[in-house]
Amino acid sequence: MSKLTLPNIIFTIILLCSFCFPPLVSSDNCHSAEKKALLKLKAGFGNPEILNWTSATSCCSWPGVTCLSGRVLSLGLANLSGSISPAIAGLSFLTRLNIEESPNLTGPIPNSITKLPLTYLAIKSTSLSGPIPSFLGDLNKLSLLDLSNNHLTGPIPDSITSLPDLSTLVLSNNKLTGTIPPSLFHGLTSRTSLDLSNNRLTGNVPRSIGDANFEYIYLSGNRFSGDISFLFGDQSKHLTEIDLSRNMFEMNMSSLTFPSPLVLMDLSQNIIYGSIPTSITGLEQLTLFNVSYNRLCGRIPTGGRMNLFDASCYVHNKCLCGTPLPSCHA
Numbered sequence: 022m023s024k025l026t027l028p029n030i031i032f033t034i035i036l037l038c039s040f041c042f043p044p045l046v047s048s049d050n051c052h053s054a055e056k057k058a059l060l061k062l063k064a065g066f067g068n069p070e071i072l073n074w075t076s077a078t079s080c081c082s083w084p085g086v087t088c089l090s091g092r093v094l095s096l097g098l099a100n101l102s103g104s105i106s107p108a109i110a111g112l113s114f115l116t117r118l119n120i121e122e123s124p125n126l127t128g129p130i131p132n133s134i135t136k137l138p139l140t141y142l143a144i145k146s147t148s149l150s151g152p153i154p155s156f157l158g159d160l161n162k163l164s165l166l167d168l169s170n171n172h173l174t175g176p177i178p179d180s181i182t183s184l185p186d187l188s189t190l191v192l193s194n195n196k197l198t199g200t201i202p203p204s205l206f207h208g209l210t211s212r213t214s215l216d217l218s219n220n221r222l223t224g225n226v227p228r229s230i231g232d233a234n235f236e237y238i239y240l241s242g243n244r245f246s247g248d249i250s251f252l253f254g255d256q257s258k259h260l261t262e263i264d265l266s267r268n269m270f271e272m273n274m275s276s277l278t279f280p281s282p283l284v285l286m287d288l289s290q291n292i293i294y295g296s297i298p299t300s301i302t303g304l305e306q307l308t309l310f311n312v313s314y315n316r317l318c319g320r321i322p323t324g325g326r327m328n329l330f331d332a333s334c335y336v337h338n339k340c341l342c343g344t345p346l347p348s349c350h351a
């Protein structure tokens with residue numbers, strides 16, 4: 022028989038008390054407060070049939086929900102309507118939120134989302150409208166932000182330039198206006214990707230974003246202007262895709278140097294002059310190249326992968342000539 026020493030008494034009390042409190046993670050391996058938050062979220066979406074989330078089952082078994090140790094880590098949902106309930110803040114371990122293909126989803130992004138440790142936030146192909154909320158700048162663990170294919174208006178908020186780990190920003194296919202904030206990707210050393218295509222953005226692209234180590238950059242279908250040759254500088258050695266088409270960029274192509282991993286380069290429909298450098302023939306991965314509708318002149322280089330590109334990639338320039346356009350007479 023054990024003696025009634027003080028340590029033994031304390032041990033016994035601890036042992037007994039582990040039965041006095043209801044466990045935080047219930048036997049169905051789903052945190053009860055998080056289950057409640059998810060059911061509120063479901064109600065905010067109008068309790069759609071596709072969310073067959075019923076309280077009888079573990080929330081960790083619900084479609085779209087991924088847990089670790091009974092805590093919801095990731096949500097991936099589609100075909101929703103209604104709006105995102107502020108109750109989402111109850112998922113205090115949520116690092117990934119992906120909502121897509123939900124044209125009937127409207128309303129604002131709730132401010133309470135800033136309480137979450139999100140690293141990945143994608144809300145795309147919905148009817149989200151209004152400005153991009155500046156409180157997204159408080160999500161300081163965010164590495165990816167994708168708000169593409171919504172009805173967002175107004176400027177890119179300055180606040181998101183202070184996100185220290187943001188390396189992928191996708192805001193394409195909205196109605197955004199204004200300019201690119203100058204300190205976007207400032208100080209970031211990891212590979213960066215930026216997609217701002219098909220908005221109503223204007224002005225010069227800030228020179229400072231040329232310091233980012235881009236993997237892809239899509240700026241097509243805006244009203245950007247100015248010289249953007251700095252994007253082809255030495256720091257761009259990992260650049261694989263660059264789409265600057267359908268803007269008002271003005272630059273001399275003659276002196277550009279091309280990063281060797283380039284796969285896609287669309288410069289069509291701008292105000293690009295000079296000639297196509299022969300170094301283009303050294304790009305071994307190039308599969309899409311388009312400089313049509315510019316002010317280029319001179320002989321189109323041959324060799325390398327240049328035979329992949331038809332006349333539509335060169336038409337409507339000042340005086341480009343040679344295969345696949347008519348031959349140069351000189």
Ligand SMILES: *[C@@H]1O[C@H](CO)[C@@H](O)[C@H](O)[C@H]1NC(C)=O
Nearest residue numbers: 071072073074075078083084
């Ligand atoms: C909910 O739907 C999924 C398919 O989306 C199905 O696999 C699952 O069995 C359903 N759960 C219940 C409780 O009906």
Ligand SMILES: *[C@@H]1O[C@H](CO)[C@@H](O)[C@H](O)[C@H]1NC(C)=O
Nearest residue numbers: 071085097098099100101122
């Ligand atoms: C959304 O709806 C489409 C078409 O009804 C369907 O193909 C798709 O699987 C649905 N996605 C989800 C996640 O329910």
Ligand SMILES: *[C@@H]1O[C@H](CO)[C@@H](O)[C@H](O)[C@H]1NC(C)=O
Nearest residue numbers: 099100101102122123124125
């Ligand atoms: C959106 O709403 C319309 C009209 O209420 C409906 O017909 C359609 O199925 C809904 N789409 C989705 C993806 O929920």
Ligand SMILES: *[C@@H]1O[C@H](CO)[C@@H](O)[C@H](O)[C@H]1NC(C)=O
Nearest residue numbers: 272273274275276294295296
């Ligand atoms: C473009 O640059 C090349 C080489 O740097 C130079 O020879 C040419 O005159 C420039 N073209 C124009 C139109 O400025």
Ligand SMILES: *[C@@H]1O[C@H](CO)[C@@H](O)[C@H](O)[C@H]1NC(C)=O
Nearest residue numbers: 289290311313314331333334
């Ligand atoms: C090149 O761009 C022009 C103008 O945007 C477009 O009409 C043409 O189809 C493009 N060619 C290719 C092969 O993509």
